[in-house]
Amino acid sequence: MDVAFSKFRNHRDPTLYDSRIVIVNTGITDRPEVAAAIDYFEKKDVGAIGIDLMFDTVYHLKGDTLLNQALSASSKAVLGFSFKELKGEYSSVSDLKSDPYFANGISKGYVNIASNDGFSIRAFEPFHKIGALEEKAFAVSIIEKLDTTITKDLKSRNHVKEWINFRRKQPGLQNEIFPINKDKVTHYTQINIDRLLSDTALYKREFWKDKIILMGFCGESDQSFSMKDRYYTPLNEQYSGKSYPDMHGVVIHANIISMLLDRKTDMINDVSDAWVYFISFCIFFANYFIFRVLLKKHLFFLVPLVRVIQILQFILFFSLCIYLLVNFNIKLSFITIITAVILSFELFEFYEHKLKKRMQSRVESFAQFLTTIPQYFKTKKIIIQDEINID
Amino acid sequence: MKSTLIKVVFCFIFILGLTFLYGQNIYVIHIEGQVSLLLGDEKKSGNLVHGPISENSIIILDKNERVKLIRSKNEICDLKIPGKYKVNQLPYQNTGNNSILGRFCEYFHSFFTNHSSPEAKSAYKSSISAISRGNMAIPKLDFPLQGDLALDAGPITFMWSHTCDTCTYALKIYNFNTKKLIYEQSSKQTEITISNPETQFIDEVKYYWKVEVVGFDLEYLVNTFNVAPKGQFDKNIFDIDYRLGIEDFEWVGTTPKCIYIMSELAALHKPNFAIQYGRSTQIRHPDNIEIKGITENFLYSNLLNNGE
Incomplete structure (x- = not known):
């Protein structure tokens, strides 16, 4: 996913600019300004x-x-809160939240995002049970203000967690560096709260109409390169080794919102485990015949040739996984498939030298058994006929 | 071929044997404070140093000192309580298999334990809260104030002021001279009580303390205090009490007497003693609600005067 999103997506595609969302950088929180x-x-x-x-x-x-x-x-405001996962999926408790003095009567959504290592973000939960109540994610609560079908649509997918289809990079001048935004692209409008409030006349009323405003921290100022509320995402241009976290939390929420707004085409679907195992089995099967043909030819360089074929298959399936993810938002589990490619020759040899004879003798005896069945029924029929005749 | 194999096996056995012999020694791996050491005949003495230690020696541990020893098979002994310890009679705890073979086995076994694939959604936990809490104010340190602090006036409550309903605080106390952290405790409250201060602090030693908001890297305030010599607190109170007796103030009630003694202690530039006296009086007279107010008032007027 990291390789596909960071290296194989065209981040300069002008259609990626999402005019539906505006990010307001609140900098160091000043409550009167907010x-x-x-x-x-x-x-x-x-x-x-x-x-x-x-x-x-x-x-x-x-x-x-x-x-x-x-x-x-405000009837449009949505506040964030967080929960803490205890053991088990449904035993979570509410953690950090705004004081009731501010939060009473305001829509809320949890800001928790899923990570497998505590740093890199790739997924989120649209709904989560906190105590006895099912709460909505921050992005889902925001979209619900505009589109009430979001809950129904997400529920119908029946996914506990959804992959985040990261397409849009962290905006801001200070982020236009490797490994964050080397291409210097702007996918979201980001306005500093001071500048917004100092000259509101710059923006016409139509500019704001039906827009989703996300207020959050994207650095203390336009110049500062802050590491607060900042995480690693698959868009990080240096996808392995040491790197800077590339995206502020508010931009991650913006990416989730963009994906959910385009949910008909932009949600990532996993290839089911059953299909992955079926494909792996097909790889074993295809490779068996390829290796058998090569073996029959008694090639001197059989093993190196097999390795070359495996490398080619690796490249092919790797490219296929990336192609499916980048162009069709289909996530095919690469590890299982590539394990099938790597093990296929070893299993072929094991089968040929250890199992084949036993299997063949079993198959032959089974076939022999099958041939006796009609004979058995034929004999049985004669006996029954004889008994009838005797009666 | 055969001789090569024999050589390899011999080398392997030799290395294993060396490892075994080498691992029999006892090593000092951690020392806190200036720990004394008596050698076998109990005549020669010196300070304990890191490295190998003779099994016949005796470790003498004082207050606030700590020693960790390690011996073969990764067995560790952690000494914290003051006293004399014979090295060959120490209780060791096994912390796990340390042999190369054992590590190999553990590593091999780990292949068969349950590893969730990084590609699987089930491996992802909603553990990151992508939200900003804005600028966080630093906690203001209330008690103890700068100056002498008595260890023999009962439990010491460290207090600070900070308005945050969901914050966790970490109280850290350091030795002023060595800069060594001697006490650390977390709490969601704005005070932490040390019940037995005499076990944590040493008489006539200067300390500094601070309170950090867990998860926030801020420039925190620091305050210092000196631990008063043992008995000084009682002596000061006795002197003031004696003066009261001479001046025929026997008829004075608890509250005025407490105010008088506190103000006298403050006049002696011992505001911490005054507050400690107020608190100890409060414990002795739980029904007297005035004393609590007087003590708090005294503390906060001191903080105001100090420009806190």
């Missing part, structure tokens, strides 16, 4: 305001009151 921005967006008919910030403390200052009032007046 409150002013929420007020502003509320008046501009935006579709939803996702606030990827946690206000877990009330300082009893002016800013708290302003933020409380802005959030209470």
